[in-house]
Amino acid sequence: MAPRQSRCMKALICASVLLSLVLYWCGLAASRTGDENVIWRSAAVRPITTGIDFSSLFTSAFPEPSCDPGQVLLILVTSAPWHSEARQAIRTTWAAPVQTPYSWQTVFLIGHTSDDQVTEEIEKEQQKFGDILLGNYLDTYRNLTRKVLHGLKWARDRCQPEYILKTDDDCFVNTDGLPTFLTEHNTIRSGLYAGSLFPREKRMVIREPSSKWYVSRRDYAPDLYPPYASGIGYILSLDAVDVILHAAEYVPPIPVEDVYIGVLADVVGIQVKSSGRFAKHNVKWRVCNYRYLMVIHHLNPLEQELAKENMIKARTACQNSTLITRWK
Template identity: 70%
Template sequence: MTADVQKRWQLSSRFPIIQGKLPRRSRFGAIESAQRGVDFPSLFTNSLTDPHCEPGQLLLILVTSAPGNSEPRQVIRRTWAAHEGPTAYQWQSVFLVGQSADVGVAQGIQREQQEFGDILIGNYQDTYRNLTLKVMHGFKWVAKQCRPSYILKTDDDCFVNTDRLPEFLLEHNTIKTGLYAGSLFSREKRQVIREPSSKWFVSRQDYHPDEYPPYASGIGYILSLDAVEQILWAAEHVRPIPVEDAYVGILAEKAGIRVKSSARFAKHNVRWRVCNYRYLMVIHHLSPHEQEVAKGNMLQARSACHDSLEVTRWK
């Protein structure tokens, strides 16, 4: 590794950590008596106003977003995050954003939060390799302040079918506790990347095995509140790695939570038909224009395709 590459990854990989004890034997070897976990208090800011949330909602959607991504956030606010009339299912969406080195961008984020009240600003540098800290901060805030029945984590280039997901969770989901579901990666794609030039690089010191346990893609995964709490407990003891979705999978395995594979989470954006919106819950990689089209398809699916059977299972 060249000196400049080594320095770049060192600067972008500095996770705040604490000392903790895991009171059982780990699959990674001997008893981990001094495993370093996430330093949760350091992720919170005391000078900024957090979003408001009503405790006990059905669903809270956490959307990871970069500070400069104001346009994707605006598009989401007027498409799938917009509440279309009265609903029997209480849910809300919150954007997760870290600190920007650009003073103008940072000030813009604070103004945006003051205007919309839907941004949780964390006390960490907003970089790709700090995405793990971003999600852990969001989980901790949700578990402490909001306590919804379910949490969906997604990204700001994804479409969430908010016309179907809340109803599905309340009316059809039979897994009320220990729920962790999403689109899983094949075993070949769970190999740990050791190449230092890759943005998914993880050193053997940070994670020793060569393969991650089964985990759901970060484009979107759903968790029950109890699963989030168990994952947070594990995170206090398990060293974080800069691959957010794989880290959640590691924590879930540590907590004894088995991930459920679901085709309702689409990693790829293809030309989905209107009827597909009676089934799909999350679609990845949409442009602002495609978000608008997807919203129209979602609403049209309310009255379309009644001749097709409604699928009421995760698969």
């Protein structure tokens, strides 16, 4: 009975997503006029277009990482091909294997480069560590959306973790506390999408072509993005990843990765949860802050080492401080 119920549930999810997208597009088509400057409703997408072609993102010429299905947490780290120092700093700090009751794993997401020497170094790095997922796309900022969707698709299909954290290679992840928090204290087991949100004024669509965050009105018509979590780090439950990936097949990609995830979540009705545990800035955090913070942005390799030391110190040095068990 369980497999049949599982298949039925997946079918219902797919049907629900498709229906919501059809209704969405119909509403948009009805409201659109001949004026290209007309603003559609929030999270609007072009009614006639295609989404992500997932098959084009995978390459068979490069070995994939291995993973144990059913882990508590899989951490996907976006990294540029030439950021080998940052990756190594992560491997020796917060991604280093430790004894833990809750299983987790770290995988680096990298795209292709035209530099043959860098490509050769990446191949050697993969042979040594086996933690790189190479995508079939050029590694540029404008392709970051494809990089992350490739990672999510691979993680969902190959690994089936309970939760996925997407972060960057200049971020520190509190691997001492996050898997435990997700297992023992998190009360949102399904439809989870959590991170550090931007205020309304920071969600205005940038139309200046010279900006790396430029998005044309043709790619995204509204002037305001729906609420979304910063790409420094956001958590998704596996079921949320499932429906987001399905929606991505129909919703045209936006070349701003964290925005696109927010748009997809908005389309399928998943509300992003704001959490102070994701710090956009690296300030002089006290040791006891590491009992609360899960992701910290803007760390160089030396600062990664210091952050790991503080994370370990917080196990014993801060036992008298209150342990916060909520997302806030």
